Amino acid sequence: MAARNGLPKIHTVSLKKQDGICHDDSAPTVKAQTIDELHSLQKKKSAPTTPIDGTLSSFASLSEDERQKQQLQSISASLASLTRETGPRVVKGDPARKADTPKAASHDIHHHFTPTINVSDSSLKFTHVLYNLSPAELYEQAIKYERGSFITSSGALATLSGAKTGRAPRDKRVVKDATTEKELWWGKGSPNIEMDEQTFLVNRERAVDYLNSLDKVFVNDQFLNWDPQNRVKVRIVSARAYHSLFMHNMCIRPTPEELENFGTPDFTIYNAGQFPCNRYTHYMTSSTSIDLNLGRMEMVILGTQYAGEMKKGLFSVMHYLMPKRQILSLHSGSNMGKDGDVALFFGLSGTGKTTLSTDHNRYLIGDDEHCWSDTGVSNIEGGCYAKCIDLSREKEPDIWNAIKFGTVLENVVFEEHSREVDYSDKSVTENTRASYPIEYIPNAKIPCFGPHPKNVILLSCDAFGVLPPVSKLNLAQTMYHFISGYTALVAGTVEGVKEPTATFSACFGAAFIMLHPTKYAAMLAEKMQKHGATGWLVNTGWSGGSYGSGNRIKLPYTRKIIDAIHSGSLLKANYKKTEVFGLDIPMEIEGVPSQILDPVNTWADKKGFKDTLLKLGGLFKNNFETFTNYKIGEDNKLTEEILAAGPNF
Numbered sequence: 001m002a003a004r005n006g007l008p009k010i011h012t013v014s015l016k017k018q019d020g021i022c023h024d025d026s027a028p029t030v031k032a033q034t035i036d037e038l039h040s041l042q043k044k045k046s047a048p049t050t051p052i053d054g055t056l057s058s059f060a061s062l063s064e065d066e067r068q069k070q071q072l073q074s075i076s077a078s079l080a081s082l083t084r085e086t087g088p089r090v091v092k093g094d095p096a097r098k099a100d101t102p103k104a105a106s107h108d109i110h111h112h113f114t115p116t117i118n119v120s121d122s123s124l125k126f127t128h129v130l131y132n133l134s135p136a137e138l139y140e141q142a143i144k145y146e147r148g149s150f151i152t153s154s155g156a157l158a159t160l161s162g163a164k165t166g167r168a169p170r171d172k173r174v175v176k177d178a179t180t181e182k183e184l185w186w187g188k189g190s191p192n193i194e195m196d197e198q199t200f201l202v203n204r205e206r207a208v209d210y211l212n213s214l215d216k217v218f219v220n221d222q223f224l225n226w227d228p229q230n231r232v233k234v235r236i237v238s239a240r241a242y243h244s245l246f247m248h249n250m251c252i253r254p255t256p257e258e259l260e261n262f263g264t265p266d267f268t269i270y271n272a273g274q275f276p277c278n279r280y281t282h283y284m285t286s287s288t289s290i291d292l293n294l295g296r297m298e299m300v301i302l303g304t305q306y307a308g309e310m311k312k313g314l315f316s317v318m319h320y321l322m323p324k325r326q327i328l329s330l331h332s333g334s335n336m337g338k339d340g341d342v343a344l345f346f347g348l349s350g351t352g353k354t355t356l357s358t359d360h361n362r363y364l365i366g367d368d369e370h371c372w373s374d375t376g377v378s379n380i381e382g383g384c385y386a387k388c389i390d391l392s393r394e395k396e397p398d399i400w401n402a403i404k405f406g407t408v409l410e411n412v413v414f415e416e417h418s419r420e421v422d423y424s425d426k427s428v429t430e431n432t433r434a435s436y437p438i439e440y441i442p443n444a445k446i447p448c449f450g451p452h453p454k455n456v457i458l459l460s461c462d463a464f465g466v467l468p469p470v471s472k473l474n475l476a477q478t479m480y481h482f483i484s485g486y487t488a489l490v491a492g493t494v495e496g497v498k499e500p501t502a503t504f505s506a507c508f509g510a511a512f513i514m515l516h517p518t519k520y521a522a523m524l525a526e527k528m529q530k531h532g533a534t535g536w537l538v539n540t541g542w543s544g545g546s547y548g549s550g551n552r553i554k555l556p557y558t559r560k561i562i563d564a565i566h567s568g569s570l571l572k573a574n575y576k577k578t579e580v581f582g583l584d585i586p587m588e589i590e591g592v593p594s595q596i597l598d599p600v601n602t603w604a605d606k607k608g609f610k611d612t613l614l615k616l617g618g619l620f621k622n623n624f625e626t627f628t629n630y631k632i633g634e635d636n637k638l639t640e641e642i643l644a645a646g647p648n649f
């Protein structure tokens with residue numbers, strides 16, 4: 001019975017057949033003749049999408065081939081650099097896949113590209129374009145080619161953003177030309193650090209040549225702004241699947257029909273973040289440079305892979321484009337009640353926009369960037385970007401549940417084997433983040449727009465612990481606090497107790513505004529007045545003492561406060577005025593211990609409270625000095641009222 005190699009011979013004839021009953025559970029064999037053929041069966045070709053309504057579309061008369069050709073030409077034009085004046089020879093698909101090699105693919109597509117005068121090796125090379133890939137395809141790209149990409153136990157894609165785990169505002173530059181010199185806010189306090197057109201082109205060339213040197217680049221064609229009248233078409237060219245998936249989540253995703261008719265983008269990002277800028281280049285002060293050119297409508301990213309630069313770079317562009325159309329751009333979250341009452345949540349990073357706008361009892365319009373036009377509020381984005389340090393299922397269930405397949409989880413730490421994320425782990429950074437499409441929140445309001453706001457909530461995380469948990473503001477106070485844009489987060493907790501430092505960031509987003517803060521403030525005042533919105537100041541920070549002795553106000557209490565604002569019940573409460581800041585604070589709120597509503601009650605050290613209050617008041621005064629010479633709105637009356645609405649002592 002032994003076979004030649006000494007092993008027992010295997011019986012291939014089923015013995016079971018002999019009893020007349022068929023126990024054979026094997027399925028029919030696959031049709032494929034080879035392994036390659038078998039693998040080719042795994043992926044079904046999707047049917048080519050055709051425009052739904054031919055009369056509406058300018059491309060409707062085009063054949064599929066023609067349309068594909070125009071799309072590739074448009075991408076090629078985006079990637080044009082001096083080494084290849086006509087743009088690279090682009091071909092769709094992953095170079096690692098045999099079927100995608102230029103020979104087999106669209107060889108007819110690039111025949112019209114005549115060789116350039118300066119033929120270089122790069123002009124002979126094809127650039128493979130991975131165009132608007134799906135999350136599943138991007139997962140595969142990330143896991144195969146990008147170190148640090150893993151699937152977590154809930155299905156999210158964990159990634160590392162590299163050396164930079166936050167934005168680099170000091171490395172962000174804006175081209176100053178004849179137009180922007182007049183239009184933008186420059187100088188002290190402004191986020192717009194200048195560069196010239198020539199330097200921009202040097203960096204652009206560096207980024208584009210880097211991208212063109214790669215085997216493949218990712219291209220996302222997407223939209224900003226859910227208001228159909230004011231939609232902006234954006235193209236993002238990047239080198240990482242992580243970046244492509246992040247933008248897939250954060251921008252508005254086009255339907256197949258919208259993508260077919262996309263045409264030329266209004267704005268293009270070249271993200272060459274893995275590659276540094278050249279420090280011998282004029283203006284460069286580090287190896288990171290984020291460059292915005294409003295004339296060319298382009299942005300170049302060198303030397304940082306932090307994905308938030310793309311999101312917030314586009315936000316800056318909206319802060320330029322929208323006010324030109326009398327539309328106010330806002331660093332705010334927004335949600336809507338069952339009765340259609342809309343609230344805005346302003347606040348600097350980490351103050352609670354995402355946490356508090358994501359409310360199981362209300363419809364989420366958006367968590368971070370909005371436009372307020374004559375027709376109401378619209379979200380700029382298609383996704384949310386939540387902080388996930390110390391995230392808990394109990395306190396933030398909707399965000400917790402949104403961290404699933406398709407979500408990008410930046411810089412989190414997970415258990416090696418189970419891939420269970422430890423949200424309390426700050427080993428990589430404290431700024432761990434989750435980026436997910438807005439529809440991952442169960443009660444998202446899609447399309448993401450709503451009527452004019454009823455409540456405007458200014459969030460401040462006061463680590464000094466002297467601002468009341470909630471105050472009702474009049475219009476002048478709302479403007480004063482909007483222009484001040486105060487928060488005091490504590491930088492790092494690693495080395496024990498640290499002094500809180502005050503941050504003042506005009507319009508709760510000085511890093512993103514392009515015009516002088518008073519321009520946005522005037523628009524906000526006008527809109528709030530016209531639509532009768534009420535302003536509120538909510539401290540999501542410390543109570544019972546400054547950072548170190550007090551504690552952060554419990555999230556469930558803040559939620560109760562926000563509930564009372566939404567329901568209108570807080571408007572009817574009894575109020576008293578505070579010292580120094582002159583804020584109107586309620587005496588009671590359902591579900592919140594009354595004694596915490598006046599911060600002085602929570603401090604054991606009363607003198608310490610008063611000293612800290614005066615110290616913060618002084619910081620506000622100092623900061624506001626920059627704005628005392630500016631007029632806000634049409635008449636001087638409002639300006640005077642605003643100046644008087646600050647701390648008084």
Ligand SMILES: Nc1ncnc2c1ncn2[C@@H]1O[C@H](COP(=O)(O)OP(=O)(O)OP(=O)(O)O)[C@@H](O)[C@H]1O
Pocket residue numbers: 347348349350351352353354355356367368385386387388389540541552553554555556558
């Ligand atoms: N009382 C509170 N109110 C709000 N947030 C709180 C409170 N206590 C703790 N937090 C925590 O503070 C953080 C608020 O971050 P959030 O993501 O909402 O910031 P954000 O305003 O959206 O900032 P960014 O613009 O950077 O996205 C969350 O991690 C939340 O869990």
Ligand SMILES: O=C([O-])CC(=O)C(=O)O
Pocket residue numbers: 166167308309311312348349368385
């Ligand atoms: O841009 C980021 O990194 C996150 C964010 O929303 C902010 O800082 O306001």
Ligand SMILES: [Ca+2]
Pocket residue numbers: 353354367368385386387
């Ligand atoms: Ca947020």
Ligand SMILES: [Mn+2]
Pocket residue numbers: 331349368
């Ligand atoms: Mn933000």
